[in-house]
Amino acid sequence: MPKVLVSDKLSETAVQIFRDRGVEVDYLPDLGKDKEKLAEIIGQYDGLAIRSATKVTEKLLQAASNLKVIGRAGIGVDNVDIPAASKKGVIVMNTPFGNSVTTAEHAIALMFAVARQLPEASVSTHAGKWEKNRFMGVELFNKTLGLIGAGNIGSIVADRALGLKMKVVAYDPFLSEERAAQMGVTKVELDELLAKADFITLHVPLTDKTRNILSRENIAKLKKGVRIINAARGGLIDEEALADALETGHVAGAALDVFAVEPATESRLFNLPNVVVTPHLGASTSEAQENVAIQVAEQMSDYLLTGAVANALNMPSVTAEEAKVMGPWIKLAGHLGSFIGQMTDAPIKSINVLYDGSVAEMNVSALNASVIAGVMKAANPDVNMVSAPTIAKERGIQLATTRQEASGTYDGYIKVTVVTEDRERSIAGTVFSDGKPRFIQIRGINVDAEIGEFMLYTRNKDVPGVIGALGTTLGDMGVNIANFQLGRTSSGEDAIAILYLDEALPEPVLEALHKTGKFLQARALHFEV
Known part of the structure; x- marks a missing residue:
């Protein structure tokens, strides 16, 4: 037992x-x-x-x-x-997903509280005062709610807000127009949301891309009189900048359940009359x-x-028998998805996965989940192989799978193509007999690239001097290359390089590469190997 x-x-x-x-x-x-x-x-x-x-x-x-x-x-x-x-x-x-409704309801509760100054009014009345004229609130009816993040919790908040007859606009890199229409919200870019919203609620994880998404610069872009609600993660808002905006009146109010440092025992936001705070209660209901x-x-x-296995963060949902054979392929599928996720900034409409040869006979549902999780981890590190398909579906991302018999040099390979509003991006890979995954094609250009934790991808025109500029720049800045692969369509046309590095690429290196004028694109990549 x-x-x-x-x-x-x-x-x-x-x-x-x-x-x-x-x-x-x-x-x-x-x-x-x-x-x-x-x-x-x-x-x-x-x-x-x-x-x-x-x-x-x-x-x-x-x-x-x-x-x-x-x-x-x-x-x-x-x-x-x-x-x-x-x-x-x-x-x-x-x-x-066990606390999604509870967290969404808390965000709505905070929105009501800050709109009607309920905590301050309660304290005043408990003290025996009857300050009816002091607490002048605003209605939610017909106001514009801006959702930053329209996933599971964000979609529930949108549904409740629409029931209150609010207008809802949403910013989410993974939200498609079709899914936005299903939700009854208008998909917008972040700057448009900042300019339009009367209320803003945040529903995104804390990542390098979302940290301080409401920065001092973005807070300055907000519509005057906006009210901000955060029941997601601390660190999404520059708290010092928010305090300044509250004190000047540019931001009319804020309601925060989470803070950059927790437990939060002191903050400039505490005791401001237009701020409601709670001690990370988003998931705190008996249900x-x-x-x-x-x-x-x-x-x-x-x-x-x-x-x-269900909802595992470090293991695919496969049987013990399948795991022995599929393990390297699941890892490859995740790497292929991760490459595209890190390279793609535009909203994704669909993910198409081609399984060729021996891999086409495997349990492709687990492989699909690994691809999707890899794609989405760039924006949401909490995604796992079980939750990723659900999250993708919530955002209206379509998944298409094709299986075919062996058609080329390799016994089997996987090709992943992501479709956005304006382009397609593809990558293919295989697993060699040593069990190690490899990238074998990027943008239709053949390569043979070993996958490492830290990598650099560049794109350029196939002209003399590019390799020298690349090697010299990295060498001058102390970056050691473990493996270097090149590929091109034809002489003088598109060319790529993918480098396996010994350590994470310092940010100044990318700037230095761009300054050479020889690269159309240069991006640092990170893989969980």
């Missing part, structure tokens, strides 16, 4: 699910706070069910001699060292806590008893 430790507070219903399924369970909800004691006993368990209090570090994993699966009741896994878990062979699961707890218990039980 497998044995699971629950080291954080979890619903009793969830604990009973383990027992009903035939899994032995120890419910010790305060143990997660005692890392020494946890390390002493973790070796007894096959599974560890947690929330946010337990920190699963590399040191703890070293002591977890029998651990097979970690289940996080909730979406965030900042408290789990996933690379260390992967090296240890431990699956990490989460429950990405949401129950939902994610039940889901994690069911997922962990299924894996421990049958080998079924």
Whole structure:
């Protein structure tokens, strides 16, 4: 009988699910706070069910001699060292959709609160004052709501806002016109949203692309009198710039559930009369806590008893038999998707995947999921192979799959083509007999490129001096090249280079390459190898 430790507070219903399924369970909800004691006993368990209090570090994993699966009741896994878990062979699961409605409702509640100054009015009235004339609010009716992020939670907020008879505009790089029409919202670019919105709600993960998406510069572009709501992630807003805008009156109000540093015990935003703040309560309802707890218990039980994998962050949803054969191909599929995701800035309409030869006979659903996850990770690092197809569907991204018999030099290969509003971008790859994935074609140009963690892609016209400029620039800036592949369509026409580097490419290198005037495009790439 497998044995699971629950080291954080979890619903009793969830604990009973383990027992009903035939899994032995120890419910010790305060143990997660005692890392020494946890390390002493973790070796007894096959599974560890947690929330946010337990920190699963590399040191703890070293002591977890029998651990097979970690289940996080909730979406965030900042408290789990996933690379260390992967090296240890431990699956990490989460429950990405269990608190979507709750978080969306909290955003709507914050919008009402800041529109009608409800917290300040409540404090005043509790104090025995009757300041009816002091609290003059605004209606939501007929106002424009700007959604930054139109995924699962954002789409729920849009639905509720439309029910309030608001107009909704949305900015999301993955939102297609078709999906926007289905949602009843107008798809816009960020600058247009900033200029039009009376209220703005944020529903994006924190990534390099979204960090300070409401920067000082973008806050200056906002419509005067706007009200801002953030129940997504701290770090999406420049809090100092927001405080300045609130104090000058350019921003009429803000409601924040999340902060750049948490727990937030001090901030310039605190005690401003036009600011509503809550302590990261987005997922804090009894229903949401129950939902994610039940889901994690069911997922962990299924894996421990049958080998079924769901919502895993570091393993594909395939059977044990398939994993041995498909593992390298799943990794290749993710790399192909990641390449295109990092190269594509425009909204994606469709992803087309061609499976040729031996790979066409495999479980392509898992391969498709790996491709989609790779494409979308550039914008959302929380995406995994299970959640990626759902997220893509929510954004109206179409997936087309083609299988064909072996048609060329390779026993099998995968070709991924992404279609945006104005262009197509494609890449193909294969797995050699050594089990290592390779890129074999980019933009229709044949290459043979080993895939490394840090890479550089360039595009240019095939003219003399390009290779010299590339080598000299990287050499002068201390960048060492591990592998260098070139390709071209024909003499004097389009040419590409893809380089495998020893370390991450410093940002000044790209600027230096562009200044040479020899490159049409140069982009640093990163792959999870």
